[in-house]
Amino acid sequence: MQYQGVLKKMESEMGRPIQYYMLFDNDFLNVNQVLDKELQIDFIKYQCLRCGEDLPIFRQGFCRNCFFETPLAGDWIMRPELSKAHLDKEDRDLEYEKKVQLQPHVVYLANSSSVKVGVTRKSQVPTRWIDQGAHEAILIAEVPNRYLAGITEVALKEHVSDKTNWRKMLTNEVDDEDLLAWRDRLKPYVPAETMEYFLDKGGEIHMDFPVLQYPEKVKSLNLSKTPSYKGKLKGIKGQYLIFEDSTVFNVRSNEGYYVSLGIS
Structure with missing residues (x-):
């Protein structure tokens, strides 16, 4: 199963447990359904959430110019x-x-x-x-x-x-x-x-979060330094994906990154 698009803050729905969704232009993924499966994340390009240009993301999903111009920041x-x-x-x-x-x-x-x-x-x-x-x-x-x-x-x-x-x-x-x-x-x-x-x-x-296994120590995935990563998803908490090898990925801090997501 393959998804592709620009990362934005995951949407959530109160439940036991909380349900999480990644929304793309023409598709969406219920992230809870990926628990205990392998998830491959590949960084393709930047896409500023305001201007849409392939420019390095400065903060909050915006390129530098847009960050200092948009009322959303x-x-x-x-x-x-x-x-x-x-x-x-x-x-x-x-x-x-x-x-x-x-x-x-x-x-x-x-x-x-x-x-x-x-x-x-x-x-x-x-x-x-x-x-x-x-x-x-x-x-x-x-x-x-x-x-x-x-x-x-x-x-x-x-x-x-x-x-x-x-x-x-x-x-x-x-x-x-x-x-x-x-x-x-x-x-x-x-x-x-x-x-x-x-x-x-x-x-x-x-709140009841969908976590099968909490890490003892955490190591953060930075797509700018590690543009390709694969791991077994063990939990979702806050805006983080938690993987079996203790890697954690903050979806919100990677807004504006255009990625490919592969599920196996």
């Missing part, structure tokens, strides 16, 4: 407290920024490698948690725009991490945490500006 994406659409101020494309920033956002706690605070659009729950490889998560607040979510996250990350240790996440060195207790503990640090949006109710949400 504005600073407010990674730092929501920099959002300005609620002030009617443009960063790169005000129409796009209003569409994304001026909608309900949530502040949450997720446990991927340890407890971390994060922000996402309400419409991205639980996708965001799945992408991070979190096995449990809980909502802290639901606010009307991205800026308010951002300032809440900034306040809370003084008291809890906002990073994921991807190696611990992939080796499953993760302890269960009482996220309700964490939420109560962090409540006093929620800014006055967003306290009215704090969520006292709602319990933990749990």
Whole structure:
């Protein structure tokens, strides 16, 4: 079985276990069906997700020029407290920024490698948690725009991490945490500006990833250095493919790479 196309973030669907899909222009692959099979990945060329040109990918699937031009890579994406659409101020494309920033956002706690605070659009729950490889998560607040979510996250990350240790996440060195207790503990640090949006109710949400075998140590596959790789797929967690030889492949960090996928 052969697939070919540009890599993009895997789509996911909540289930027991979570279902993963790779989408191509004229086809799609349910990645769960490849578990315990040999998967061959061959890098063919680059294809920038914005201009479509065969140019080296700089970040987030974009060539260098597109990365600094597209509104999909504005600073407010990674730092929501920099959002300005609620002030009617443009960063790169005000129409796009209003569409994304001026909608309900949530502040949450997720446990991927340890407890971390994060922000996402309400419409991205639980996708965001799945992408991070979190096995449990809980909502802290639901606010009307991205800026308010951002300032809440900034306040809370003084008291809890906002990073994921991807190696611990992939080796499953993760302890269960009482996220309700964490939420109560962090409540006093929620800014006055967003306290009215704090969520006292709602319990933990749990994610079940399709992993047959976790690696003891991980070695990351870089297609720029290793353009051809073959291995037996043993799991999918976050946006990573996990192979029997402990190789892991981050699909999202390889967006914009045009590849051939062979399954045997």
